[in-house]
Amino acid sequence: MHEMSLCENILGILKEQALAQNFEKVTRVSVEIGSLSCVEPEALRFGFDVVMRGSLAEDATLDIIETEALAECLDCGATSAIAERYDPCPMCGSHHRKVTRGEEFRIRELEVN
Amino acid sequence: MCTTCGCGGDGARIEGAAHGHHHDHDHGQSHAEDSRTIALELDILAKNNAYAAENRSFFAERGILALNLVSSPGSGKTALLVKTIGMLGGRLKSYVVEGDQQTSNDADRIRATGAPAVQINTGKGCHLDAHMVGHAVERLAPSEGSVVFIENVGNLVCPAAFDLGEAHKVAILSVTEGEDKPLKYPDMFAASDLVLLNKSDLLPHLDFDVAETIANARKVNPSIKVLQVSARSGEGMEAWIAWLTAARGMALAGYPLGTAAE
Numbered sequence: 001m002h003e004m005s006l007c008e009n010i011l012g013i014l015k016e017q018a019l020a021q022n023f024e025k026v027t028r029v030s031v032e033i034g035s036l037s038c039v040e041p042e043a044l045r046f047g048f049d050v051v052m053r054g055s056l057a058e059d060a061t062l063d064i065i066e067t068e069a070l071a072e073c074l075d076c077g078a079t080s081a082i083a084e085r086y087d088p089c090p091m092c093g094s095h096h097r098k099v100t101r102g103e104e105f106r107i108r109e110l111e112v113n
Numbered sequence: 114m115c116t117t118c119g120c121g122g123d124g125a126r127i128e129g130a131a132h133g134h135h136h137d138h139d140h141g142q143s144h145a146e147d148s149r150t151i152a153l154e155l156d157i158l159a160k161n162n163a164y165a166a167e168n169r170s171f172f173a174e175r176g177i178l179a180l181n182l183v184s185s186p187g188s189g190k191t192a193l194l195v196k197t198i199g200m201l202g203g204r205l206k207s208y209v210v211e212g213d214q215q216t217s218n219d220a221d222r223i224r225a226t227g228a229p230a231v232q233i234n235t236g237k238g239c240h241l242d243a244h245m246v247g248h249a250v251e252r253l254a255p256s257e258g259s260v261v262f263i264e265n266v267g268n269l270v271c272p273a274a275f276d277l278g279e280a281h282k283v284a285i286l287s288v289t290e291g292e293d294k295p296l297k298y299p300d301m302f303a304a305s306d307l308v309l310l311n312k313s314d315l316l317p318h319l320d321f322d323v324a325e326t327i328a329n330a331r332k333v334n335p336s337i338k339v340l341q342v343s344a345r346s347g348e349g350m351e352a353w354i355a356w357l358t359a360a361r362g363m364a365l366a367g368y369p370l371g372t373a374a375e
Contacts, residue, residue, distance in 0.1 A: 002240055002271035009157050021151055031157070038274040038300045074335070085299035086332040095332045099303075107155045113148040 003043035006105070007051035013107060014057050021112070026057040028111035034102035036069045036085060063109075069102020125245050128217060128232040129252060161275055164243035168250065168278025172261070176368030178361040179261040181279035183301055185294075186267030188287040189311045191219045193344040194262055198226045200354055205361065206259040210249045212241040212266045219264065229253055240271035243278055258368070260361060269298035280364060281305070287312040288321040295330040302333045307340065309353060314343040 014026050029048075033039050041064050048062045071082040073089035074096040080089065082102065088095050156162070172179045184190050191211075198207045209230040211220040220232035231249045233241060246263060255261050263279060265272045284305040286294055289312060295302040302308070308330055310323065327339045340356065342349035 002274060005238065005240075005242070006157060006274075009160060012160060013153075013155055013157065017151070017153070023149075023151075027148065036300070038270075085303050085334075086296050086329070088332075096335045105157050107153045107157060110151045110153060111148060112151060 002038075003040060004047040004051065006039060006044065007047040010048070010107065011051055011055055011057065014055070014110070017110065018056055018112075023112035024056060026060045026110055026112050028061045028063060028109075029057065029107060030063040030065065030109040032065045032067055032104050032106050032108050034067045034069055034104040035083070036099055036102040037105045039105050041066065065108065067102060067104055069099060071097040071099050071102075073097050125236055125238055126234045127245060127248050127252065128220065128234075158274065158276075161243050164247055165276040165278040168243055168247050171247075171250065172278065172280070172364070173368075175255070175257045176365045177255055177257070177259055177261055178357070178364035179263065179277075179279045180357075180360070181263045181265055181272070181277050181282045182285060183265045183269065183272050183282055183305065184267060184285035184287075185269050185290065188267070188285045188290070189344055190264055190267070190285050191222055193285060193309065193311055193342070194264060195222060195226055196344040196347070196350060197262075197353065197357070198223070198228045200350060201260070201357075205358075206256055208253045208255040208259055208261045210241075210246055210253065210261065210263045212245075212264060214238070214266065229255075235266055239266060239268050240275050241265050241277060242275050246277045258365060260357070269294070269301045273298075273300040273304045280360060281307060283307045283309060285309045285311050286326070288316055288319055288323075292322050292326040293329060295326070295333055299333040302330050302337065305334070305337060307338045307356060310339060310341045312343060312345070313341045313348055314346040 018024060033041055045062055052058055052060055069082045070079055072079045073092060073094055075094040076089060076092040078089060078091040079100065082099065089097055182190055194209065201207055207228045209223045209228055211223065211230055211232045212235060213219055214235050217232040220230040223230035231252050233245050233249050250261065263277055282305040284301055286308055288310060323341065330337050330339060340349055340352050342353050
């Protein structure tokens with residue numbers, strides 16, 4: 001359940017941004033999660049409400065943008081979607097693939113006042 | 114080493130470390146009433162990654178090889194480590210950072226070998242992060258050219274996401290577990306460079322399929338290496354020591370003095 005500490009990381013960023021960008025309340029946090037990023041969206045939602053309680057982001061909405069992962073096949077060169085790390089290349093069947101997108105975990109946008 | 118330390122109450126305790134940091138955010142600016150949207154492209158793990166980068170340069174500057182050992186509970190990590198330290202003996206000085214939710218049992222087992230060890234109790238936490246490890250390494254004060262083993266909390270999920278500043282993650286998988294573990298926990302096997310297939314002395318008593326396990330590990334990480342070892346019988350341990358020695362050679366390659374063996 002590392003999503004709890006990931007939420008603490010999010011709260012840390014919100015506090016830093018509050019100082020840097022001069023706001024005191026966060027009403028919406030938009031987070032991008034790549035489908036291969038080690039982050040479980042539902043666990044993140046659960047942790048988010050608990051961790052934000054009593055903070056500048058209490059009752060803030062958490063928007064999750066899930067990004068589909070892509071992998072490049074190192075044998076045939078095709079780039080295609082990958083749902084699981086062990087999925088073979090749909091073009092040639094090789095497992096020799098490099099993930100090129102889908103490991104992101106970042107804050108994209110904040111709504112503040 | 115922890116120059117930007119914001120030490121908060123994250124529940125983790127490092128053996129022997131007294132923490133006296135506080136950080137308050139008193140700021141009296143007046144804020145605008147109206148709502149606005151701020152576009153950010155901020156990596157949420159950036160802070161951990163910054164601590165990991167500090168740890169990594171600490172190790173690089175001293176020619177220290179740091180390994181992050183990850184596995185499920187009960188894979189035999191500590192026994193393997195005890196055996197490894199014994200085999201490295203006088204050739205190479207070893208230090209250990211032990212991560213567990215509770216108890217200092219593992220650090221006590223390591224200390225019995227003569228190697229300095231610091232226990233981190235993560236409390237409710239399910240993984241080590243780079244900040245805790247930085248403080249533990251500070252306490253250990255490893256000598257130049259040594260090896261630092263970081264034994265992570267027994268968990269094949271959460272530690273995958275947290276870079277600690279190590280040179281390699283080494284996954285330990287025992288043959289009493291399933292062949293499909295690399296597929297069930299792909300993030301960990303994707304992040305590791307080496308798998309130690311431990312307890313191989315039990316293979317004659319089990320239906321465990323070594324070839325299938327290796328094939329599964331390569332499906333999630335085509336370049337992963339696999340060594341079959343037994344901490345109990347000593348089988349395969351020489352190959353692991355050879356891998357360690359080669360990895361240590363790489364850690365020393367950028368080291369100004371070039372030779373640092375003790």
